[in-house]
Amino acid sequence: xxxxYGITAIxxxxxxxxxxxxxxxxxxxxxxxxxxxxxTVTPYRNASAIGGEYLSAASFLGIAGLVYASGFDMLWxxxxxxxxxxxLLVLVAAxxxxxxxxxxxxxxxxxxxxxxxxxxxxxxxxxxxWLYLLPQLQGAxxxxxxxxxxxxxxxxxVVVVVVVANVAAGGMRSIxxxxxxxxxxxxxxxxxPAFVLxxxxxxxxxxxxxxxxxxxxxxAEPLSGFGGQDHAVYATYSTIIALALGTMGLPHVLVRFYTxxxxxxxxxxxxxxxxxxxxxxxxxPVYAILGRVYLPELPGGTRADSIVLxxxxxxxxxxxxxLLSAVLAGGAFAAFLSTASGLTMSVAGVLDQDLLRSRIxxxxxxxxxxxxxxxxxxxxxxxxxxxxxxxxxxIGLATTVGLAFxxxxxTFCPLLVLGSWWRRLTTVGAAAGLVVGGTLAAGAVxxxxxxxxxxxxxxxxxxxxxxWSTPIAFAVMVVVSLATPSRVPRGTARTxxxxxxxxxxxxxxx
Amino acid sequence: MSPAPEAAAPARVRVTxxxxxAATRRGLAPLSHDIGEQTDLGEVYMAGLMxxxxxxALRVLAFGAAGxxxxxxxxxxxxxxxxxxxxxLPLPWxxxxxxxxxxxxxxxxxxxxxxxxxxxxxxxxxxxx
Numbered sequence: 001x002x003x004x005y006g007i008t009a010i011x012x013x014x015x016x017x018x019x020x021x022x023x024x025x026x027x028x029x030x031x032x033x034x035x036x037x038x039x040t041v042t043p044y045r046n047a048s049a050i051g052g053e054y055l056s057a058a059s060f061l062g063i064a065g066l067v068y069a070s071g072f073d074m075l076w077x078x079x080x081x082x083x084x085x086x087x088l089l090v091l092v093a094a095x096x097x098x099x100x101x102x103x104x105x106x107x108x109x110x111x112x113x114x115x116x117x118x119x120x121x122x123x124x125x126x127x128x129x130w131l132y133l134l135p136q137l138q139g140a141x142x143x144x145x146x147x148x149x150x151x152x153x154x155x156x157x158v159v160v161v162v163v164v165a166n167v168a169a170g171g172m173r174s175i176x177x178x179x180x181x182x183x184x185x186x187x188x189x190x191x192x193p194a195f196v197l198x199x200x201x202x203x204x205x206x207x208x209x210x211x212x213x214x215x216x217x218x219x220a221e222p223l224s225g226f227g228g229q230d231h232a233v234y235a236t237y238s239t240i241i242a243l244a245l246g247t248m249g250l251p252h253v254l255v256r257f258y259t260x261x262x263x264x265x266x267x268x269x270x271x272x273x274x275x276x277x278x279x280x281x282x283x284x285p286v287y288a289i290l291g292r293v294y295l296p297e298l299p300g301g302t303r304a305d306s307i308v309l310x311x312x313x314x315x316x317x318x319x320x321x322x323l324l325s326a327v328l329a330g331g332a333f334a335a336f337l338s339t340a341s342g343l344t345m346s347v348a349g350v351l352d353q354d355l356l357r358s359r360i361x362x363x364x365x366x367x368x369x370x371x372x373x374x375x376x377x378x379x380x381x382x383x384x385x386x387x388x389x390x391x392x393x394x395i396g397l398a399t400t401v402g403l404a405f406x407x408x409x410x411t412f413c414p415l416l417v418l419g420s421w422w423r424r425l426t427t428v429g430a431a432a433g434l435v436v437g438g439t440l441a442a443g444a445v446x447x448x449x450x451x452x453x454x455x456x457x458x459x460x461x462x463x464x465x466x467x468w469s470t471p472i473a474f475a476v477m478v479v480v481s482l483a484t485p486s487r488v489p490r491g492t493a494r495t496x497x498x499x500x501x502x503x504x505x506x507x508x509x510x
Numbered sequence: 511m512s513p514a515p516e517a518a519a520p521a522r523v524r525v526t527x528x529x530x531x532a533a534t535r536r537g538l539a540p541l542s543h544d545i546g547e548q549t550d551l552g553e554v555y556m557a558g559l560m561x562x563x564x565x566x567a568l569r570v571l572a573f574g575a576a577g578x579x580x581x582x583x584x585x586x587x588x589x590x591x592x593x594x595x596x597x598x599l600p601l602p603w604x605x606x607x608x609x610x611x612x613x614x615x616x617x618x619x620x621x622x623x624x625x626x627x628x629x630x631x632x633x634x635x636x637x638x639x
Contacts, residue, residue, distance in 0.1 A: 278611030493548040502629040
C-alpha cells in the first residue's frame with residue numbers, strides 16, 4: 001500500500017475530528033453541557049451521532065474479517081448489532097430518557113435508591129467500557145501497521161491522544177457533533193470503495209468465492225461449522241442473544257439517550273439509528289465475499305481483520321487500488337476515534353462522578369473546577385485500556401466486542417428491563433442479579449481471553465456465555481426480589497410514574 | 511370570643527338540594543395531579559398505561575424472536591434451505607445480509623407509532639376528566 005496516501009487519509013480524519021471538537025468547545029460551559037450537551041440535540045443529529053459512535057472497529061474491519069474467516073454464520077454479528085437497537089427501542093428507550101439521569105449508575109441509583117447499587121453499576125460500566133476499548137485500540141494499531149508499517153503501538157497511541165484531547169477539551173457537546181460527522185464519514189468510506197470494487201468484480205466476469213485447501217465444510221452455507229466452529233447452532237443463538245440484549249447495556253449507548261430532549265425524541269432517534277445502521281451493515285459482508293474471490297489465501301502474518309484494507313490492492317492495480325485502501329484506512333480510523341471517544345466519555349463520566357470527585361475535593365478542599373476532575377478522569381479512562389491492549393494478545397476484533405456485549409447482556413439488560421417494567425424489583429434482588437450475572441459472564445470472558453483454546457461444549461459455552469448467563473441473571477434478580485419483598489424501594493411508584501408518563505402530562509414534578 | 515361583626519358574616523343561603531355542581535367540581539381536580547401524587551386513582555391509570563405499553567413491547571419482541579430465532583431453526587430442520595438460490599444468488603445471504611434490515615426498520619417504525627398512539631390515548635383520557 002502507498003504509505004503517503006494512507007497517512008494523508010488518517011491525518012485528515014484526525015484533523016476533522018479535532019477541528020469539529022474545538023468548534024463545540026466554545027459553547028461547552030456547565031456540567032450539564034459537558035455531559036449531555038445541554039439536552040438540545042435534535043433526533044436526526046443524535047441518531048447520526050449514535051450511529052457514528054456505535055460503528056466501531058468491530059463493524060468497520062471486524063465483521064468483514066469474521067465473515068471472511070468463518071463464513072456465513074458470522075453474518076449474525078451485524079444483524080445482532082442492529083436488532084439490539086430495536087430491542088432497546090421497544091423496552092427501554094423512552095423510560096431511560098424520562099428517568100432524567102446522566103449515566104447508567106445515575107439511573108440505577110434513582111430507581112433503586114441505593115448507593116451500593118450505584119457503585120456496583122459504576123464498576124460494571126468501567127469494566128464493559130474498558131473491554132470494549134481494548135479492540136478499538138488493537139484495531140487502530142493493526143490498521144496503522146497495514147498503512148504505514150509502523151509498530152502496532154503507534155496507531156493505538158494516536159487514537160489515545162486525539163480522543164483525550166477531544167473529550168477532555170469539549171465534553172459531550174463537541175463529541176455529539178464529532179460523532180454525527182463520523183457516521184457519514186464512515187458510511188462514505190465503506191460504501192464508495194465497495195461500489196468501485198463490485199464494479200471491478202462484475203467487469204472481471206463476476207467469479208464466485210473460493211476456499212483453498214481440502215474440501216471441508218462449506219464457507220457459504222449456514223451452520224456448516226466452517227472455520228473450526230464447534231456447536232454452530234448454540235453459538236449462533238448465543239450470539240443473537242448477546243448482541244440483541246447487550247446493546248442496551250453498553251455504557252456509551254446509554255449516555256446518548258440522555259441528550260434527547262424527551263421520551264418521544266428518544267424513540268424517534270432510535271428509529272433513525274436502526275435505519276442508519278442497516279444501510280451501513282450491508283457493506284462489510286461485501287468485502288468478505290470479494291475477499292474470498294480475490295484473496296482466498298491471506299499473505300503470511302496478515303490477520304483476517306485486515307481483509308478490508310488489503311482487498312482494494314488485490315482487485316485493482318496501480319493508483320486506484322491504493323487510493324481506495326487509503327479511503328478505507330481513513331474510515332477505519334474514524335471508527336476507532338468515534339467509538340473510543342464515546343466509550344471514554346462514559347467511562348470518564350463514571351470515574352469522575354463516583355471515584356475521583358470526592359477524593360479530589362478532599363485534597364483541594366473544594367477548590368477545583370468540576371471540569372478539571374473530568375479531564376483527569378478522561379486520561380485515566382484511556383490509559384488503562386491502552387496498557388491492557390499492549391499486554392494482551394489480540395483475539396479477533398469482533399470477538400472481543402462480542403464478549404463486551406455478553407457482559408452487558410448479563411448485567412445491565414436485566415437491571416434496565418426489570419427496573420423499567422417491574423414494580424416488585426428490590427434493591428437486594430437487583431444487586432444479587434448484577435453480581436451473579438457479572439461474575440458468570442466476566443469469568444467466562446476471562447477464561448476465553450486468557451486461557452488457551454478449550455474444545456467441545458465447555459469451550460463453546462465459555463466463548464458464548466450470553467445464552468446461559470443472561471437467563472440466570474434475570475432469574476436471580478426475580479427470585480431474590482420475590483424473596484425480599486420488604487426491600488422494594490420506597491419511591492418505586494413515583495419513579496414508575498416518571499419513567500412512563502408522557503412529557504405532555506403536566507405532572508407536579510420536583 | 512366576641513361574635514364577628516355583622517358585615518363579615520356570610521350571607522344566608524337557602525338550602526334546597528344537595529350541591530351537585532360543587533361536588534363534581536371537586537372531582538375535576540386534574541387527573542394528572544392524581545398521577546403525580548400516586549393516589550390510588552392515579553396508580554390505576556398508570557398501571558393501565560404501563561401494561562398497554564408492555565403488551566405492545568412484548569408483541570413486537572415475540573415477532574422479532576420468532577422471525578430471527580426461526581431462521582437458524584429452519585436451517586437445522588430443513589437443511590435444503592441452506593443452499594437455496596434466488597437467481598444466481600444464495601438465498602440465506604440475501605435474507606441475512608440485506609432483507610433483515612428493512613424488516614427491522616419497519617418493525618421499529620410500527621412500534622414507535624403504536625406506542626405514541628398509546629400515549630396519546632392516555633393523554634386524551636386524562637384530559638377528558
